[in-house]
Amino acid sequence: MTNKGVLIVLSGPSGSGKDSLLQQVIANGGDIALSISLTTRQPREGEVDGMHYYFTTREQFEQKLASNAILEHTIYNGEYYGTPKDAVDAQLAAGKTVVLEIEVEGAANIAAQYPDCVRVFLVPPSLTVLRQRLIDRRTNTLEDIERRIAIAKQELTHAPGFDYIIRNCVLTDAAADFQAIIRAEMLRDKTILDEVMNL
Amino acid sequence: MTNKGVLIVLSGPSGSGKDSLLQQVIANGGDIALSISLTTRQPREGEVDGMHYYFTTREQFEQKLASNAILEHTIYNGEYYGTPKDAVDAQLAAGKTVVLEIEVEGAANIAAQYPDCVRVFLVPPSLTVLRQRLIDRRTNTLEDIERRIAIAKQELTHAPGFDYIIRNCVLTDAAADFQAIIRAEMLRDKTILDEVMNL
Numbered sequence: 001m002t003n004k005g006v007l008i009v010l011s012g013p014s015g016s017g018k019d020s021l022l023q024q025v026i027a028n029g030g031d032i033a034l035s036i037s038l039t040t041r042q043p044r045e046g047e048v049d050g051m052h053y054y055f056t057t058r059e060q061f062e063q064k065l066a067s068n069a070i071l072e073h074t075i076y077n078g079e080y081y082g083t084p085k086d087a088v089d090a091q092l093a094a095g096k097t098v099v100l101e102i103e104v105e106g107a108a109n110i111a112a113q114y115p116d117c118v119r120v121f122l123v124p125p126s127l128t129v130l131r132q133r134l135i136d137r138r139t140n141t142l143e144d145i146e147r148r149i150a151i152a153k154q155e156l157t158h159a160p161g162f163d164y165i166i167r168n169c170v171l172t173d174a175a176a177d178f179q180a181i182i183r184a185e186m187l188r189d190k191t192i193l194d195e196v197m198n199l
Numbered sequence: 200m201t202n203k204g205v206l207i208v209l210s211g212p213s214g215s216g217k218d219s220l221l222q223q224v225i226a227n228g229g230d231i232a233l234s235i236s237l238t239t240r241q242p243r244e245g246e247v248d249g250m251h252y253y254f255t256t257r258e259q260f261e262q263k264l265a266s267n268a269i270l271e272h273t274i275y276n277g278e279y280y281g282t283p284k285d286a287v288d289a290q291l292a293a294g295k296t297v298v299l300e301i302e303v304e305g306a307a308n309i310a311a312q313y314p315d316c317v318r319v320f321l322v323p324p325s326l327t328v329l330r331q332r333l334i335d336r337r338t339n340t341l342e343d344i345e346r347r348i349a350i351a352k353q354e355l356t357h358a359p360g361f362d363y364i365i366r367n368c369v370l371t372d373a374a375a376d377f378q379a380i381i382r383a384e385m386l387r388d389k390t391i392l393d394e395v396m397n398l
Contacts, residue, residue, distance in 0.1 A: 129398075164383065187380065197326060
């Protein structure tokens, strides 16, 4: 019997470590399928189209939006970010644990469309540490950083609506937290009782 | 900041392996507190009050029963055995993960008193395997065994009301499942957000 997969929505402020967390989970051998976002922003150095993001034009993105082929989208720093719905549905149907890494505002839209999804909010150890992380990236101006901190504060107000909060103090611990959530959530499946009764 | 601990109710049919599971979790270094039973029987040599059991008189036990200070109880060889509510509450207040191993019928009573408790149902791989385990114990007549299987079937009908189902095929896997549930449930605590915002 094949069961439908679990959809995990991973969200949290910019700089909370979502990318690093998922890389660590995959390095640990965690059996997760990542959805790849479509975006109109320019690739950063080292980012590969079809691996980190699908990069596209504004015109093409808006065409897909108009045909409801995008599960959720947001505009951040003036650029579109979206999740192609067909790819997610195919992975869930195949019984995979699908992780959607999305901006905080987009998480509510996903939950509305997938009521059984599991929402995980990743937070930095503190706002002070978050500020330092953004400074360490050396790609932001001080003005950018203060704006991001202000956004993070606002985003943190959404955290209580999530199912789980992971505080990313040590990456390996945070990854283990995430894997424990996946393992536990799979134990919510009641269909195994049929097998127990009938074998 | 100290948070309130999580109460885990572990239940499942006789022969599903509840005792072995908890022993394995403790052997793994799992940080769980088992509740200590209150009993009216005499201490045996080497038994320490407050460690193996809390020892008390029949009169005091019945007073506690009357004042709802006992969460669940049973009578064995004419002596009372019960779970004292105050001890469980003290452990929870100290932030501990408290595990109560309870008969299936008793689990609903605990859930009524602790609505935030996490209910875990342990099942054998199959009824066929359960029958074999009971045969292997060599302490049951065939009639006993069939009666226990009938009880197990009835108890399994309660499983869908539990939060998590662990199918105990391999003990070490089942213990890891249990520990993942504890780890995940601790991530439901939203109070850490205050620290993140204010540090």
